[in-house]
Amino acid sequence: MEIGVVGKPNVGKSTYFNALTLLDAPMAPYPFTTITPNRGVAAVRAPCPHTEKGIACTPGNAKCVGGTRWIPVSLVDVPGLVPGAHEGKGLGHKFLDDLRPADGFVQVVDLSGATDSEGRPVAPGSQNPAEEVVWLEDELVAWLAEILGRDFHRLARGVDLEGKKLEEFLSERLTGLSIGMSAITTALRAVPVDRAHPGRWTEAERTDLARALLRASKPRIVTANKCDRSSRESAEALARALAPTPLVPTASDAELTLRRAARAGLVAYEPGDTTFSVPDPARLTTGQAKALEEIRHILSTWGSTGVQQSLESIVFGLLGLIVVYPVEDETHWTDTRGRVLPDAFLVPKETPARAVAYRVHTDLGKNFVRAIDARTHRAIAADQPLPPNTVLRIVAKK
Numbered sequence: 001m002e003i004g005v006v007g008k009p010n011v012g013k014s015t016y017f018n019a020l021t022l023l024d025a026p027m028a029p030y031p032f033t034t035i036t037p038n039r040g041v042a043a044v045r046a047p048c049p050h051t052e053k054g055i056a057c058t059p060g061n062a063k064c065v066g067g068t069r070w071i072p073v074s075l076v077d078v079p080g081l082v083p084g085a086h087e088g089k090g091l092g093h094k095f096l097d098d099l100r101p102a103d104g105f106v107q108v109v110d111l112s113g114a115t116d117s118e119g120r121p122v123a124p125g126s127q128n129p130a131e132e133v134v135w136l137e138d139e140l141v142a143w144l145a146e147i148l149g150r151d152f153h154r155l156a157r158g159v160d161l162e163g164k165k166l167e168e169f170l171s172e173r174l175t176g177l178s179i180g181m182s183a184i185t186t187a188l189r190a191v192p193v194d195r196a197h198p199g200r201w202t203e204a205e206r207t208d209l210a211r212a213l214l215r216a217s218k219p220r221i222v223t224a225n226k227c228d229r230s231s232r233e234s235a236e237a238l239a240r241a242l243a244p245t246p247l248v249p250t251a252s253d254a255e256l257t258l259r260r261a262a263r264a265g266l267v268a269y270e271p272g273d274t275t276f277s278v279p280d281p282a283r284l285t286t287g288q289a290k291a292l293e294e295i296r297h298i299l300s301t302w303g304s305t306g307v308q309q310s311l312e313s314i315v316f317g318l319l320g321l322i323v324v325y326p327v328e329d330e331t332h333w334t335d336t337r338g339r340v341l342p343d344a345f346l347v348p349k350e351t352p353a354r355a356v357a358y359r360v361h362t363d364l365g366k367n368f369v370r371a372i373d374a375r376t377h378r379a380i381a382a383d384q385p386l387p388p389n390t391v392l393r394i395v396a397k398k
């Protein structure tokens, strides 16, 4: 599971990334601060089932804070894209290859309209962020079309002659891009190409197919960043212009400050909170106190910084992932070492039980007999999907 953070330069991608990962990727008020991709681990929240049992959990991969599990999600922050990147403008789009494994994108835009298409600071309100959502998709499409098109005619001739299944041919071409067979089928249905003769497809047809593949495989939300310098009306107008693409207003800078202050013990704040408190105001410098007052104002205007919510909106909303908790002992919800609810996994909603078992351990998948819902003690067959938040025991042949 990986989410790519994309957008034009200087909109706050690395600030958003740092806020979610607490890493230190360089940030600065000019374009092309990021020149190589940054990778890190963020987390999404889910209620921990330990509260139902009345016993504490012993988390391994996903920490539990006050009954909320924080489940890891990989994040990659890439350099800014500019219009014409696929022709080499700006830093070009070669680095997009680092987004190959991405399952979805968060596009960061500057809601205040104070950054031009090349990332240069300009007068607030002089730019319309809706436009970059359109051209950025074109750049992503050009990148995917280029991957699809490499040596296409020579390879596609083989498809025509050998009668090899078109879907398999495309799947091979798209290896490593996290584009599944269902996305390929959806895209082929959306674009009326000559299925029997891919060798005859025009470049325009390949581009249309690349767009359909992108839409079917890599959902995108937009974060209206720097909302602290803009207004609710602007956010609402942008949301209307982008619909049905979801829009979440964000104040990444404020979120980063709050998370760092929380790490330093200066504030009590959990990501996603609507407010924060200062346990010992005497510890704050005048500058810190003033910055926190400004952030308090942002939270009261916008409800939250939106950063945590935006990540969860793509992971749970658009990607439709659910959390499942595999255990060894279905009565005590422990693993072989007695740890309570040690692991939490994110899996797509419709994942059958056996595929979840594979995810936990290849041997469990291979030797799968059945799964058992640890709440109801009912058996779940190999091809049955799991409900959200399932605590399950996987029974496998020894």
Ligand SMILES: Nc1nc2c(ncn2[C@@H]2O[C@H](COP(=O)(O)OP(=O)(O)OP(=O)(O)O)[C@@H](O)[C@H]2O)c(=O)[nH]1
Pocket (backbone or CB within 6 Å): 007, 008, 009, 010, 011, 012, 013, 014, 015, 016, 026, 027, 028, 029, 030, 031, 032, 033, 034, 035, 078, 079, 080, 081, 119, 225, 226, 227, 228, 229, 250, 251, 252, 253, 254
């Ligand atoms: N007011 C305000 N400024 C922000 C916010 N988020 C980021 N910034 C500022 O925007 C500038 C650019 O931030 P970066 O995170 O470096 O932007 P980027 O999109 O990664 O830029 P490149 O790597 O150059 O593409 C910095 O000066 C940040 O402090 C925000 O929510 N509000």
Ligand SMILES: [Mg+2]
Pocket (backbone or CB within 6 Å): 013, 014, 015, 026, 027, 033, 034, 077, 078, 079, 080
């Ligand atoms: Mg950056």
